[in-house]
Amino acid sequence: MAGTADLKETARIEAFSDGVFAIAITLLVLELRVPLTQPAPLLPELLRLWPDYVAYLVSFVFILIMWVNHHWMFQHIVRSDQALMLLNGLLLLGITVVPFPTRIVALYLSTPNQSVAAAIYSGWFCLIAIFFNLVWLYASRGGRLLSREDAASGLAEVITRRYRLGPAAYFVAFLLAFAWAPASLALNLLLAIFFALPREFKLPARPRRT
Amino acid sequence: MAGTADLKETARIEAFSDGVFAIAITLLVLELRVPLTQPAPLLPELLRLWPDYVAYLVSFVFILIMWVNHHWMFQHIVRSDQALMLLNGLLLLGITVVPFPTRIVALYLSTPNQSVAAAIYSGWFCLIAIFFNLVWLYASRGGRLLSREDAASGLAEVITRRYRLGPAAYFVAFLLAFAWAPASLALNLLLAIFFALPREFKLPARPRRT
């Protein structure tokens, strides 16, 4: 059973992580370039920057989904220790860097460098998905940092199996980048939407901890 | 009736949204350009950038008003589900992008591209207003995520009717951009002030939930 101090501890990790997620998702806008074409018509120039908008959208939805899942994962993690803080820090490192590959893919998607750019982009998402799994595996292995009921219920195994999909799916997107870069980006978007949609499997499974 | 877990859930959505609002409103300052005119007098150069200041002011007040209304809307929404989180995410997407059209209108308001720039600006605000209505309509339709008293009181319909004004008003500003761009920007400022001013109609209507 988790004491008050433990819950306060995870609350602070959550609050700090929420802050990092919120800032990273908002900083993405700084990568949207405004073209400087004083005499020429503005609209065609803006439309030519479509890779910026697609990259923005995919990265935004990706960080949002990661936040939703992070938040939900920490409804099951009720204790904290040093290793969890470090693994969570690794995950946050991954999230804060997202604007960087976003800029890369936006700049190079319509150039001969598009495969490298898309591979870096999808590869980075794959890495983040791995970090996410590390946090969960560390916390849930043997029910280490879960509540007693969660540890006993077998829910952890269901979640573990589900989360494992992430790295695999993003690895496919990574490989796809070398075949056709836009398809890799499109798969990223599809994955974000897919991970956004269904999550009802857990709600009936057990009452949430209050 | 909402349980503790539900309230905690909406509290986290609110906190994350608040963070995004606070960051987006503060990032606007990065769009204010300092002119580089070492020998020439600084003041005339600064004054020539008046579109920057007007665009800053309008966007700041717009995000502030959106925050006030978002915050107030979530005093009535007491439960959360997956769809609400996604619709709210769509609204946040709209808010985080605001610095981008702000930069566009600041750069192009005194150029031949002013109509396109102002149309993008007002059009984006219109889209945000639509997203805002989607969140509210989803949450309030049939009292889905409201408290029992709110669902019964008929207040939801009053609010729904009021919120509907937003997209319509910003659509007028969007159309106005093609006639005369500065007028569109001026209407945006007026709308922000108008939405800021009156809201007393609800306070006497019923006691707030505590």
Next chain:
Amino acid sequence: MAGTADLKETARIEAFSDGVFAIAITLLVLELRVPLTQPAPLLPELLRLWPDYVAYLVSFVFILIMWVNHHWMFQHIVRSDQALMLLNGLLLLGITVVPFPTRIVALYLSTPNQSVAAAIYSGWFCLIAIFFNLVWLYASRGGRLLSREDAASGLAEVITRRYRLGPAAYFVAFLLAFAWAPASLALNLLLAIFFALPREFKLPARPRRT
């Protein structure tokens, strides 16, 4: 007496304001330019940018002091209304803009434009101090949004008299800019330190609200 809903209300204004203060104070670092002098020695180039560092320091301490005072002011304000939110929004507008005059004074302090730059800088701080007083005067006039004990104790008048110093002092710094710009900046630094130092007068006066 303030009800729970009111206290929750001011808590959210405080949290949002805290976010804006924290972001604005951290964004200042983006104004620190790194000189690009690959072959030439780096250190002299860095030292030549001393106006950047002075401006950074003054703005940082200014925002920090404003945060401390804002935070302390809201220990006395226990109710909120629409007008308070707008006046507080005006104050936040002032705070978020601070990186802009900071960049101006950093760029132009060692140029012939130094007086205009320093006047804009001190003038903006004067404006913020006025906004701060507006928030306080609105909330404290007749004890409008204070707790019953604060309204009765006469403490409000003591605070009002004290806060009034701010605009006056920054107006002197504003005037000084036209005589000698560095002196204006130095006065800004002195004022920040002065406002940082003494505030013990209130602690013995009455128990804080809990």
Next chain:
Amino acid sequence: MAGTADLKETARIEAFSDGVFAIAITLLVLELRVPLTQPAPLLPELLRLWPDYVAYLVSFVFILIMWVNHHWMFQHIVRSDQALMLLNGLLLLGITVVPFPTRIVALYLSTPNQSVAAAIYSGWFCLIAIFFNLVWLYASRGGRLLSREDAASGLAEVITRRYRLGPAAYFVAFLLAFAWAPASLALNLLLAIFFALPREFKLPARPRRT
């Protein structure tokens, strides 16, 4: 014993500090440059920027460790006063500036200016470690702002001795910069990992305050 008002006070300092830490750690990404090499292959250009990535990693881990320690330090500090707020403000000043030396070391690590760049980088970390010690020494000296049990337990002295290592270690990194800049950066990374790893000495010592 600390009253409720005092705890609320330190809670707000913590929340504000958390915000600043979260923003500073996320802003680091803006220093990662995307090379503009449209026709040439992208990957070699990206790899040439390895000092950016090393500097990013070291600064990220440094701020993360400082956050963990700050957070942990404030589990022992249960009262606040004006001086603590100012010393903590000094520490936050140090943290917010971190992106600046990070950019310097990233830009100049593979140039003849590498020693100056690395010395500024390590020297700044040394300064932050000193500020951190000032906060702790002020709060713990004579148990001034600690809880009664902490003041009595002798734990404060153990912590004081441990924290003292920080400035000394970073001073060595500072000196090392003049001998060989990359070694100084490597030591920084080692220190961050070292400070991240062990901290179990306190957990058995006493129950944490709840």
